Amino acid sequence: MTKPNVIEMHDITKKFGEFVANDHINLDVRPGEIHALLGENGAGKSTLMNMLAGLLQPTSGTIKVNGQAVTIDSPSKATKLGIGMVHQHFMLVEAFTVAENIILGSEVTKAGGVLDMKKAVKEITELSQRYGLAVDPSAKIADISVGAQQRVEILKTLYRGADILIFDEPTAVLTPSEITELLNIMKTLVKEGKSIILITHKLDEIRAVSDRVTVIRRGKSIDTVTIEGSTNADLAEMMV
Ligand SMILES: Nc1ncnc2c1ncn2[C@@H]1O[C@H](COP(=O)(O)OP(=O)(O)O)[C@@H](O)[C@H]1O
Ligand SMILES: [Mg+2]
Structure with missing residues (x-):
């Protein structure tokens, strides 16, 4: 039997007042993969992940963790579900x-x-x-x-x-050698059975470690593609 996706976010919308930060976003993460979430500043990446971390609640849409529909209404609930976020x-x-x-x-x-x-x-x-x-x-x-x-x-x-780790722009604060080290740590984590969501807008980092990438632009999920099947030019075009 194949294992269910560790995360399925379906048709997620998040509004702040009238402002739509996430607009019917879909995201699925497979067990043991490094899934990159790519988008420009302000695209809505942190907002989407904060809903998995229990810091924000969706305005509408559904979330499944390991195949089960869940309500993640607090950070401790996220912890119970095996979700951990490095902010x-x-x-x-x-x-x-x-x-x-x-x-x-x-x-x-x-x-x-x-x-x-x-x-x-x-x-x-x-x-x-x-x-x-x-x-x-x-x-x-x-x-x-x-x-x-x-x-x-x-x-x-x-x-x-935590079995599902979310990294929000983790390399922004690091030196080049620390970045190399972090990417190696991520590879070790998935080898040990963890699944990872990696938020970044740096294409080289995505290419170095990720399996698939979901591109978000102005609050909308544009597409999910494999790294192998897409060039940096493809990804950059989807992003902007
Ligand atoms: N608590 C909030 N209240 C109002 N607007 C917000 C709030 N959090 C984020 N936003 C807005 O939502 C948009 C997406 O933000 P964010 O998810 O942080 O983007 P990203 O992480 O992709 O850079 C931005 O325009 C941001 O200003
Ligand atoms: Mg952010």
């Missing part, structure tokens, strides 16, 4: 350590309600080795590089059990 602007507490940030909001407690930091650090270390996400659990967020902060955000989703 464009990180949501970390600068004064806290890496480990504290990762477990924040999902604290492991010992009998008696005491936080079991040792257990959490062990789990974080295992995840970081498995996915090649180098971090120092005891370092303060304020003291580590932007690339390392992003790895913390990724670990945070994995720690919560």
